[in-house]
Amino acid sequence: MTDQTSGAVLAAIEEHADELAALGPANEQLGQLDDQAAKVLREAGVVRLLQPKAFGGYEAHPREFAETVMRIAQLDGATGWVAGIVGVHPWEMAMADQRVQEEVWGSDPDTWIASPYAPMGVLTPVDGGWTLRGRWQFSSGTDHCDWIFLGAMLGDATGKPVMPPTMMHVILPRADYTIVPDSWDVVGLRGTGSKDIIVEDAFIPSYRALLYNKVAEGDAAKEAGLAETGYHVPFSCVFPLGITSAVIGICEGALKHHAAWQASRTTVSGAASKDDPYALYALSEAAADIAASRAALLDNVTSMYDAVARGHAPTFAERAAGRRTQVQAAWRAVRALDEVVARSGGNAMRMDNPIQRFWRDAHTGLAHAIHVPGPTFHAAGLGDLGLEPPAGPLRSMI
Incomplete structure (x- = not known):
């Protein structure tokens, strides 16, 4: 292309x-x-x-x-x-x-890169870079990727993480890591192939690493001389975007399948679902909530993009509020989906009915760490009060 x-x-x-x-x-x-x-x-x-x-x-x-x-x-x-x-x-x-x-x-612009970013390995310094070892979970789509981003903690010469902790994102070719077969057996999103990754003393040249803090704070994009506005949108907005977009899209797909199912469904009482005002109310309420989730997520990233385009660097409080919007969008959409699935009838749970697959996928997507509301809502609430949270978990991924 x-x-x-x-x-x-x-x-x-x-x-x-x-x-x-x-x-x-x-x-x-x-x-x-x-x-x-x-x-x-x-x-x-x-x-x-x-x-x-x-x-x-x-x-x-x-x-x-x-x-x-x-x-x-x-x-x-x-x-x-x-x-x-x-x-x-x-x-x-x-x-x-x-x-x-x-x-x-260089030779193929269609090369795909996997992850995960969780710092499940330790980097030991050697001449020209580091060696890395560790095991990571949840490498989505990894069988179709030829390179990978992995999160790792910077270590000392003995292989122990240095203090204070320093997180890196390192980049490895497929030859330097092993995909663990049969390590993805879950209730939903089964088709993502989010398998485990093992690295055994792979050499990481220094140029194949990024300091996480520089990525998170926007310094990496500046140092790379990137002109396009999109690269200066905060990492905590862009990284969750793909995940939450998928969850909302799954809920939209489930809603469409539910509506098609209800259009011709007759309940055990002999009544047509299309004539049930309560079922139609639930359908409309869910459709409105899922649409609101879509609008909130898209407005959030657009607002961030526009602010950056004006030369504004989003503050921590603004980033926290954006993350709150993103997390709440996912939860609102999945809760709405639950309301209609509960009214789809027992046959919706048959394995040949796509409703149940979308429902399982949505809940598995909601379980991703990026959708955990507690610390993000806490940090955003402090921001509403004009306060900043202390260093630690409340500042994570914001």
């Missing part, structure tokens, strides 16, 4: 919408994306949306990225989740050393 706009990416997804929807059961049975589903995403250019133009990307507005992920997740939750997770990684890779960008994308 060349010279493809973000609008054309979404148009390409629409051309394959029926195919992606039909592949949902196959993804779930395989425990990872079917190769054809991954091919459609790759050829549509979904993962290139936030990629730098210098390496074949589109540098799209993050709102357009979110809207694309939502649409894919409406068709199949696992496919939308992988699009959202893997699709964010080129945004951070744009801040990395040009040498590693060339290694990743």
Whole structure:
């Protein structure tokens, strides 16, 4: 693909919408994306949306990225989740050393990068960089990726984390890590193939690492000389965006399946669901709540983008409020979904009915750490009072 706009990416997804929807059961049975589903995403250019133009990307507005992920997740939750997770990684890779960008994308701009960012490994210093070892969970879409971002703690010469803790994001090629087969056996999002990763004393050159704090505070984008506004939107806004967009899209997809099901459903009492005012009330209320979740998430990232475009660096309180909006959007959408699934009847729970799969996927997506409300709401509440939380968990991922 060349010279493809973000609008054309979404148009390409629409051309394959029926195919992606039909592949949902196959993804779930395989425990990872079917190769054809991954091919459609790759050829549509979904993962290139936030990629730098210098390496074949589109540098799209993050709102357009979110809207694309939502649409894919409406068709199949696992496919939308992988699009959202893997699709964010080129945004951070744009801040990395040009040498590693060339290694990743130089010969193929469609190379995908996996994660996770949780600091489950320790970096031991050696000449020219570090060695890394550890085990990570939840590497979504990893079977279709050739590189990976991993979170790690900076260690001393003995392999013990230094104090105060220093978190790094390091970048490894596929040859330097092992994907653990059969390590993804879950109730929902089964098709994401979010398997475990093991690293045994891999060498990490210094140019393949980013200080997490620099990424989180926006310094990495400045030091990389990135001109595009989207790269200066806070990490705590962009990284959760792909995940929450997928959850909201899943709820939208479930709502559509519920409506289609209710349109022709007759209850055990012989009454048609379409004539039940209580069922219609629940459907309308859920539709309004899910639409509100979509609007809140998209407005949040657009407001952040516009503020950055005006030259404003979002404050901690503003970032915390943005994270609160994002978290609440996910919870509101899934709660609304529960109201309609509970009124879909027992046959909605049959494995050949897509409603139950979307319902399971939505709840599994809500369980992601990025959707834990407590610390984020606490920090945002302090911000409302004009106070800043102390260093520690209340400042995490904000």
